Amino acid sequence: MPDAAALVATALAALVAGLARGFSGFGAALIFIPLASAVLGPKLAAPLLMLVDNAMALPLVPRAWAQVSERAGRREIGTLLLGALVGSPLGAWLLLTADPVALRWGMCALVAAMLALLVSGWRYHGPVRLQLSVAVGLVSGFCSGAAQMGGPPVVAYWLGGAIPAARLRANIVLFFAASGLLSFLSYLVAGLLDTALLALALAVAPTYGAGLWLGSRIFGLASEALFRRACLALIGLAALLGLPLWDAVLQLGGR
Numbered sequence: 001m002p003d004a005a006a007l008v009a010t011a012l013a014a015l016v017a018g019l020a021r022g023f024s025g026f027g028a029a030l031i032f033i034p035l036a037s038a039v040l041g042p043k044l045a046a047p048l049l050m051l052v053d054n055a056m057a058l059p060l061v062p063r064a065w066a067q068v069s070e071r072a073g074r075r076e077i078g079t080l081l082l083g084a085l086v087g088s089p090l091g092a093w094l095l096l097t098a099d100p101v102a103l104r105w106g107m108c109a110l111v112a113a114m115l116a117l118l119v120s121g122w123r124y125h126g127p128v129r130l131q132l133s134v135a136v137g138l139v140s141g142f143c144s145g146a147a148q149m150g151g152p153p154v155v156a157y158w159l160g161g162a163i164p165a166a167r168l169r170a171n172i173v174l175f176f177a178a179s180g181l182l183s184f185l186s187y188l189v190a191g192l193l194d195t196a197l198l199a200l201a202l203a204v205a206p207t208y209g210a211g212l213w214l215g216s217r218i219f220g221l222a223s224e225a226l227f228r229r230a231c232l233a234l235i236g237l238a239a240l241l242g243l244p245l246w247d248a249v250l251q252l253g254g255r
Contacts, residue, residue, distance in 0.1 A: 002040060002200070009039045010200075011207040013238075014052065018211020020231045021053075023218060028053060029148040030111050030235040034104075034242025042103045042147070044200070046095055047192045049148045051201040052208050054180040060173045067170035077175050079130060080154065083137025084144070084179045091145020092186035104244045107147045111239040114143075114152040119232060123159045133157075144183050151176070 002010065017032035029049055036045035068074055095103065126132075136157045144150030154175060158168055187193050 006039045007200075007203060010036050010048075011204055013039075014204045014208040015211040016234060017049075018056075018208040019215040020211075020234060022212035022215020023231070027231045027235055029151065030114055031238045033147050033149065034108050034111055034238045037104050037107060038242045038244075041100050042107060043095060043100065043192060044197065046146070046148050047187045047197055048201055048204065050144075050180060050183050050187065051193075051197070052205050053148070054177070054184070055201075055205065056209055056212060057173065057177060057180075061177045064170035064173035064177075067167060068174055073167065073171065074174075076128065076133065077171055077178070079133040080137030080140065080175055081178050081182075083134040083139070084141030084150070084182055085137075087138040087141025087143075088145040088179065088182040089186045089189070091142040091147070092183070092190045092192070094142075094146045096190045096192065101244050103146075104242065107149075108239045108242050110143065110147060110149055111235060111242075114149055115232065115235050115239065117152050117156055118235075122156060124157045141179060141182060144179055145186050148183070150179060 013032050013035035016035075017028040020031055021028035032049050033042070033045055036048065039045075040048070068077065098106070136153050140150035140153045142150075143153065151172075155172065158171060184193075
C-alpha cells in the first residue's frame with residue numbers, strides 16, 4: 001500500500017477520471033493512467049484501473065447483452081475480441097518488461113495520440129470487414145493491456161457506421177467487459193495482480209464511484225459540448241503532468 005500522500009493523490013485522480021467517465025462516457029484511462037503512473041508507477045496504475053473500472057461497469061452488462069440480441073451484433077463484437085485476445089497479452093507483456101520511465105513516456109505519448117484522434121473527430125465510414133475488425137481489436141487489446149487505453153480505436157471504428165446509438169453503447173459496454181476480462185487474465189498470468197493491489201483498488205473505488213455518480217448527475221447542468229471540451233482539456237493536462245520530465249525537476253528542487 002502506498003503512503004498517505006500517494007494514496008490521496010491516486011484517489012483524487014480516480015475522482016476526476018470517474019467524473020469524466022460518468023458525464024461523457026470516455027476519458028477515464030486517459031486521465032487516470034498518466035497521473036496515477038506518476039505516483040504509483042505504470043505496473044500498479046494500469047491493473048488498478050482495470051480492477052476498479054471493470055467492477056463499476058459490471059452492472060451495465062446484463063442490459064447491454066439484452067440490447068445486442070441479434071447474432072450479427074454479437075458476432076461483430078466477437079470479431080474484435082479475436083484481435084484483443086492477441087493484443088491484450090502483448091500489452092501486458094510490455095507493461096511487465098518495459099522500463100517504467102520509458103513506459104511512462106510511451107503512455108503519455110499514447111494519451112496525446114488518442115486525444116488527437118478524439119479532437120479530430122475522425123471516424124471510419126467504410127464497410128465492416130473481418131480483417132479490419134480483427135486489427136482494430138488487436139490495437140485496442142494491446143492498448144488496454146499496456147495502459148487500459150483501448151477505447152478510442154474501437155469508438156472511432158464504430159461511430160462512423162450506421163449502428164443506432166443505443167446499440168452502439170451496448171456494443172461498447174459488452175466489448176469492454178469482455179476485453180476487461182482478457183486484461184484481467186493477462187495481468188494474472190503476468191503476476192501483476194496480488195492482494196496488495198486488491199486492497200488499493202478497494203481504497204480507490206469509492207472515489208471513482210463518486211466521480212461516476214457525480215458526472216452522471218451533472219449531465220444536464222452544463223452543455224455537453226462545454227463539458228466534453230473540459231474533459232479533453234483534462235486529458236491533455238493529465239498527459240502533461242504525467243510526464244517523467246517533472247520527476248527530474250522535483251529532484252532538482254529537493255537538492
